[in-house]
Structures are given as structure tokens and as C-alpha cells.
Amino acid sequence: MVSTTIKLALALAVVAQSVSAAPLAVRVTQDVSDATHEWTQACVKAGGGSSCKNLGLNAVNSLAETASVCAQQDAADAMVDFAKSLFNDQDMIRLAQIFVQQPRNTATNQSTPYCQDDPNNKELLGLYQCQFASASNTAFVGGAQPGERGTIPARLTAPLDPPGSCPAHPDGPIPDGEQLVHLTQDPGLDNVVLEPAVASTPGSSSEVSLTVPANGATLFCPDSSSKRTLRSKRRANFADKRAGQSTTGAVRPWLLACTRSGGSSEECSTVAVAAMNALLAGADACAQQDAADAMVAHAKAQDDAEMLRLARIYVQQPRNTPTSEAVPYCQRAPASAELAGLYQCQFQSTDQGNFVGGLKAGDAGTVPFGMTASLSPAGSCAASPKGPVPDGVQLVDLVKDACNA
Structure with a gap:
């Protein structure tokens, strides 16, 4: 009886060890409200009033796990659009450029896919989100593998080097839960690399x-x-x-x-x-x-x-x-x-x-x-x-x- 008990304990220990050694599929999240706080303040300062809060909230939602792959870029486009309506406020545009590179939440420890369309505003062209540090470099949400569509930012033809980087943070991913705007005030436009756009369809x-x-x-x-x-x-x-x-x-x-x-x-x-x-x-x-x-x-x-x-x-x-x-x-x-x-x-x-x-x-x-x-x-x-x-x-x-x- 004692021998059976010892064997069972040893078996459970082996199982526990194998489980603990396996990578855990954990959510990688952040306090998303911090991502637009500085932009909202700059917007209010520029005279945008209560609309600043509404646009900031829309942008915050685009960082959620369930948001569409281009929602963050669309939100940044709206932020730039409004900045232009407020006499082309440069501080708002700069902060929107940083926001569009903020890592998005992920329901697992997989990287989030990249939007495959050009933004509406040229100020955002060539900018894409960084990844959080614990996000896998070899697996993306939705099951895509590196090199497949969605795993390489628009206008690029090869996987990022280093993986998980972005123009504002070219050395690599962002520490889990951190806000890019707390790490840099430079959107990294000098680091933008673009391939020619693919000619699109019919109809002039x-x-x-x-x-x-x-x-x-x-x-x-x-x-x-x-x-x-x-x-x-x-x-x-x-x-x-x-x-x-x-x-x-x-x-x-x-x-x-x-x-x-x-x-x-x-x-x-x-x-x-x-x-x-x-x-x-x-x-x-x-x-x-x-x-x-x-x-x-x-x-x-x-x-x-x-x-x-x-x-x-x-x-x-x-x-x-x-x-x-x-x-x-x-x-x-x-x-x-x-x-x-x-x-x-x-x-x-x-x-x-x-x-x-x-x-x-x-x-x-x-x-x-x-x-x-x-x-x-x-x-x-x-x-x-x-x-x-x-x-x-x-x-x-x-x-x-x-x-x-």
C-alpha cells in the first residue's frame, strides 16, 4: 500500500513537472487608457473639447483583444484627422504616430497580426505596432506562421529584425504592459522603411x-x-x-x-x-x-x-x-x-x-x-x-x- 502511494506521488510529480515546463498560453495585457492619455491632453489643449475624450476612448478600444486587425490604424487615422482639423496640431499628430505603434493586447502569448492596408494619412505610413516582450516570435493570433500574410507589416517583404520591434522602438519588443509613449516621445520616422505599394485594381x-x-x-x-x-x-x-x-x-x-x-x-x-x-x-x-x-x-x-x-x-x-x-x-x-x-x-x-x-x-x-x-x-x-x-x-x-x- 505504501509502495503504491509512493509510486502515485512520483507519477503526479512527473506530470506536474512536465506541465510546469510547458509554455503557458497567457494573456498579455496593459492599462489601455494610458495609451491615449497624453494625446487626449494635447487634444484638449488644442481646443478639441469633449471630442478628445471620445476619440481617445475609441482608440483605447482598438487595443483590445477582440478588435479587428486594422482597428488601431483606423483609430490613429481618426486622431490625425482631428489634429488636422485643429490647425494641423503637430503634438497631436506626433502622439498619434506613437499610439499606432503601441502593442495590442493578446488573448494568448502569440504576437498580434499586422494591418495589411496603407493608412489614410501619410503621417502614419510605414508605422505599425510593436509586440510585447513575452509574445511568441514564432506564432501569431489566428494560427499564422512567420512569413505568412499578416505576420509582416504592410509595405515590407521580410519578417521584422529584430522580431516584435517597431520604428519607435527598433531594438525589439516592449516590456509587457508598458506604454510606448512612456518609453519614447519620438515616433521613429527616421527608422521607417517602405517597399513600393502594390498597384491596385481597375478603374481610373x-x-x-x-x-x-x-x-x-x-x-x-x-x-x-x-x-x-x-x-x-x-x-x-x-x-x-x-x-x-x-x-x-x-x-x-x-x-x-x-x-x-x-x-x-x-x-x-x-x-x-x-x-x-x-x-x-x-x-x-x-x-x-x-x-x-x-x-x-x-x-x-x-x-x-x-x-x-x-x-x-x-x-x-x-x-x-x-x-x-x-x-x-x-x-x-x-x-x-x-x-x-x-x-x-x-x-x-x-x-x-x-x-x-x-x-x-x-x-x-x-x-x-x-x-x-x-x-x-x-x-x-x-x-x-x-x-x-x-x-x-x-x-x-x-x-x-x-x-x-
């Missing part, structure tokens, strides 16, 4: 011709269900690539008009930031319309026709897409009568037969609210009736009127 900007009517904008658009005669050019072999933009450009004219008309800087900025975020790839299908409703409400409160005109153009601006697919349309009426019949255009390189979420043309959400047939030409809108908008271009820079039929 010359395929869309936009004209500005001589008459002023009408208050309401013509029947948006009417058919248009120009046929859109069908493009095949779409690359799996996001169609994006600098969201500042879509909103800044309205923000300036709001400030000029006597609106408080904080109130105007709050509406503008919501409008910028509504154009991001992860936004709800009706977020853009809701943001435009808020812009119209402010325009009415300040009795400003220019703000109203810009809100009506904004609601038709194409939204970012996480893939080469078109983005779905909001399926409810706007709160403002001035927005009735208006919906977003699509960017030119998006596949008009396939929509984000696996929808096919003709499915619910692929036809604007109040209409029963797909748009003809596909991807058009009232302000751009001849077809989609060139990738990354702001509709407000192309037309003066919300109704350009």
Missing part, C-alpha cells in the same frame, strides 16, 4: 465625370428612384483591399462653417468627430445618416444655409470599406426632411455586386431606403449621378450641390 478616376450645375442647390432632390441612363462600367478581378479616405476632408468644410456661423468650438467639434467616425469601416450602416441629421439640426439652429448644403453633400460621401466590397445602405428614413432621398455613393474600386457582410446586389441593405431596384448606374448617388466617386476623393471637393442630377 477618369471613368467618373462630375459636373457642377450653374443653378443653386434645390432644397429637396428629385425622385431618387428614377432610373438614370448612363451605364456604369463593370470592373472585374477586384483586389481584397480596403477603400478608404481622410475623413477630415469630408467634414472639415462643415466644421469651419459651423464655427464661422457662431457655433461653439466644442459643440461643432463634437458633431464633426461623430461625422468622421461614421465614415470608418466599422461604423453602423445608419451612423452616417445620423451624423448628417445632427449637422442639419445645428444648421437650422444657427439658420445657416451653407451648413445645411454641406450636410446634404456629406451624407452622400462614400464610406470606408474593410474589403473591396460596397457598403450597405441605411434602411430607415432620416430625421431631417432635408436629407430625404439622399444616400452615400460608393468608391470606384468597390465591387458593386457584393456588399460588406456577405450581401449580394438585390439583398436587403444593398438598395437605398425607399427604393425597390438596385441603383443604375451602380454606386451612384444624387450628387454623383454618373457613377461612383474616385477612391479617397471627397465629394464636397467635386460638387457644389447635393442634387446634381
Whole structure:
């Protein structure tokens, strides 16, 4: 009996030893609120008001384990966009450049994959997150192995050397739980190395011709269900690539008009930031319309026709897409009568037969609210009736009127 007990104890000891020797799959985390604290302070100092906190919180969420692989870059783009709207505040831009390199949380001891798309702002080009020190150099979240897609930052062709480094911290990974902004105030732009961008797909900007009517904008658009005669050019072999933009450009004219008309800087900025975020790839299908409703409400409160005109153009601006697919349309009426019949255009390189979420043309959400047939030409809108908008271009820079039929 004693002998059996001793053997059992020895067996358990061997098992315990083998378990303790095996690498543990542990979470690598941080106090994410520290990652944007300095940026938020710089934003408030620059006059961004309560919008700074909202943008900072959005950025904090992008560091979570469950965030999409490009969420951190998208958040940094929004931070840079807002910095540019605040007279191109350089301190905010520098801190956004450091933020985009902050290591992300990982549910295991695996490295986090890298976004494979260029940012919307050139100030972030070539910047990517470091990894935490305890994250494995040989395994990435999702099962990818070094050298596979997602394990090498965009615009690079070979694994990082040393692994886990980033331009702001070129010597290697970051100690677990540390904030990069506490280790350096230099985003490391001198360490950025870029390979040429891969040429993307079909469709040149010359395929869309936009004209500005001589008459002023009408208050309401013509029947948006009417058919248009120009046929859109069908493009095949779409690359799996996001169609994006600098969201500042879509909103800044309205923000300036709001400030000029006597609106408080904080109130105007709050509406503008919501409008910028509504154009991001992860936004709800009706977020853009809701943001435009808020812009119209402010325009009415300040009795400003220019703000109203810009809100009506904004609601038709194409939204970012996480893939080469078109983005779905909001399926409810706007709160403002001035927005009735208006919906977003699509960017030119998006596949008009396939929509984000696996929808096919003709499915619910692929036809604007109040209409029963797909748009003809596909991807058009009232302000751009001849077809989609060139990738990354702001509709407000192309037309003066919300109704350009």
C-alpha cells in the first residue's frame, strides 16, 4: 500500500513537472487608457473639447483583444484627422504616430497580426505596432506562421529584425504592459522603411465625370428612384483591399462653417468627430445618416444655409470599406426632411455586386431606403449621378450641390 502511494506521488510529480515546463498560453495585457492619455491632453489643449475624450476612448478600444486587425490604424487615422482639423496640431499628430505603434493586447502569448492596408494619412505610413516582450516570435493570433500574410507589416517583404520591434522602438519588443509613449516621445520616422505599394485594381478616376450645375442647390432632390441612363462600367478581378479616405476632408468644410456661423468650438467639434467616425469601416450602416441629421439640426439652429448644403453633400460621401466590397445602405428614413432621398455613393474600386457582410446586389441593405431596384448606374448617388466617386476623393471637393442630377 505504501509502495503504491509512493509510486502515485512520483507519477503526479512527473506530470506536474512536465506541465510546469510547458509554455503557458497567457494573456498579455496593459492599462489601455494610458495609451491615449497624453494625446487626449494635447487634444484638449488644442481646443478639441469633449471630442478628445471620445476619440481617445475609441482608440483605447482598438487595443483590445477582440478588435479587428486594422482597428488601431483606423483609430490613429481618426486622431490625425482631428489634429488636422485643429490647425494641423503637430503634438497631436506626433502622439498619434506613437499610439499606432503601441502593442495590442493578446488573448494568448502569440504576437498580434499586422494591418495589411496603407493608412489614410501619410503621417502614419510605414508605422505599425510593436509586440510585447513575452509574445511568441514564432506564432501569431489566428494560427499564422512567420512569413505568412499578416505576420509582416504592410509595405515590407521580410519578417521584422529584430522580431516584435517597431520604428519607435527598433531594438525589439516592449516590456509587457508598458506604454510606448512612456518609453519614447519620438515616433521613429527616421527608422521607417517602405517597399513600393502594390498597384491596385481597375478603374481610373477618369471613368467618373462630375459636373457642377450653374443653378443653386434645390432644397429637396428629385425622385431618387428614377432610373438614370448612363451605364456604369463593370470592373472585374477586384483586389481584397480596403477603400478608404481622410475623413477630415469630408467634414472639415462643415466644421469651419459651423464655427464661422457662431457655433461653439466644442459643440461643432463634437458633431464633426461623430461625422468622421461614421465614415470608418466599422461604423453602423445608419451612423452616417445620423451624423448628417445632427449637422442639419445645428444648421437650422444657427439658420445657416451653407451648413445645411454641406450636410446634404456629406451624407452622400462614400464610406470606408474593410474589403473591396460596397457598403450597405441605411434602411430607415432620416430625421431631417432635408436629407430625404439622399444616400452615400460608393468608391470606384468597390465591387458593386457584393456588399460588406456577405450581401449580394438585390439583398436587403444593398438598395437605398425607399427604393425597390438596385441603383443604375451602380454606386451612384444624387450628387454623383454618373457613377461612383474616385477612391479617397471627397465629394464636397467635386460638387457644389447635393442634387446634381
